[in-house]
Amino acid sequence: MKVTISDIAKAANVAKSTVSKVLNDSPKISRETKLRVRQIMKEMNYTPSSIATGLARQSSYNIGLLVDMSKGSEFLNQFFYNIIGGIESVIGSLKYELTIANVQHSSPEDHFLNRLVHSKRVDGIIANNSVLTEALAAELDRLQFPYIAIGEIPAPGSWVDFDNELGGRMLTQHLLTQRYSSIAFIGGQRDEKIFTRRYNGYAQALEQSGLTASQDRIINGKADEHEGYRAALTLLQNPDRPDAIVCMTNYAAFGALQAARELGINVPAELGIAAFDEYPLSRYTTPPLTSLNIDTFKLGVSSGHLLMERISGGSGLPSRHLLLEPELILRESTTRN
Template structure:
């Protein structure tokens, strides 16, 4: 039997008008009552027909990119602005505005779901997987509200991502083809989805080449210069050092270059280096870094296109889209086979 607003009111011990005011985030209702009613709405899996109809019918002609302002790394980098540019290149010509919305919960109007979604201030949402938690995706699916994840999510949901597993394969295969035989991997948090995808490509490629996957050749850490330097010093001063390294980022690779220079290790003769991401350092280091171009502008454009498809049809199929990275070989890894 379909749950009604009367059922919610009875379960919460309030009037039907109070439930309606809670759904409209009325300032006249106490936060305690709002929390209780919202919890019951969620527990009873109730979608108000007025909200569902309103979300489908009314349009703000605005799309939001969600960010978490507590994580500076998510918005103080070039990739974030490339994604914004890609999204805008698609939605702008279709007369949609783009807004950047913080997900912090201490806003005077409450949780961003109430500020943006239930108050109909945006028509759709784009966010990465650190923001789009499984719980949030479930709620957006319940409300039938259009959203796109930048980063792979489990169905049901629509997402777009760079093929990071393929990236790990391409970089490792390139180093092996250049004649290196002991390839290490530096950077990335151990349970981070991005690291898990990239390391999967790396390990699969080693196994396919008949080479062992050694845990002491995989060193986790931040994708930062100092962590790359420390990891490289640990690896390169080992009695049996690797002869090549795949790096999680340009900054990790820059740290590896510094360590090799201090240890007087010749690149690429004695050590090959290849890294994810083309920007910001790859073309400018000494020697220039072999890198994998992950086209984040195209990532944003694909997310914008998928969202516009959702807004333009009543039944967009659940889908995922992987963008292929492009290898850019440079002097840090190019050597002749011996």
């Protein structure tokens, strides 16, 4: 049997009008009462009809972009602003505004579900998969509230991402065509889905060429300049050193180039280096890096389109998973004469 406002009011020992005011985030209701009533709603798996069915009748003409302001990497880089520009290019023409919301909160009352969703201040949400946890996605699904994740998330969520597995194959296949045969992979944590996808593509390309991804050629770690340098030194000082390296990011590749230079190893004659991500270093290194261009503006555009589909199509739409194709940019770091 469907849970009603009356059921919630009875369980919380308040009037139905109080429950309605909590749903509308009325300032007349105390913080303690709001927290208690919302906890009961969650325990009783109550879906407010104003959220589940009222979207077609009401619109704030606002889209929420969730960020974690405690992580500088979430917003202090070009990728973040490219994504914003892509989203704006879609929703702006439809008269929607974009609200950037911090998911960090000091109390349950400040949670974005209360600030944005229950209060109906936004019509939909876009968030990176590092912010949109499985639990939050499940709650948005329960509320039948439109959202799109940037990056892969478990079913039944909708998401858009670049095909990282394809990217791993593209980089590795290119190195193989340049007559490199002992190819290492550096950077990324094994428990990260993005590493798993990129590594799988790398391993698939080797297998398709009759080679094996040897575990002593794989070095995990933070994909930055320092760890890239450290990992490359470890590999290149081994008597049985690789003749090419696929790097998780161009920052890791920058560190690998530094290690090769210190050891007197010529790039690309003796060592090929290729990297995921074009921005910001690839074209400026010595030699310039072969890399994959991950067009984050296009990522924003695609997430904006998917969210608008979900807002206009209602809760009956099936989930969508969209993989975008990266672009291989060939430069001197892998080009053998």
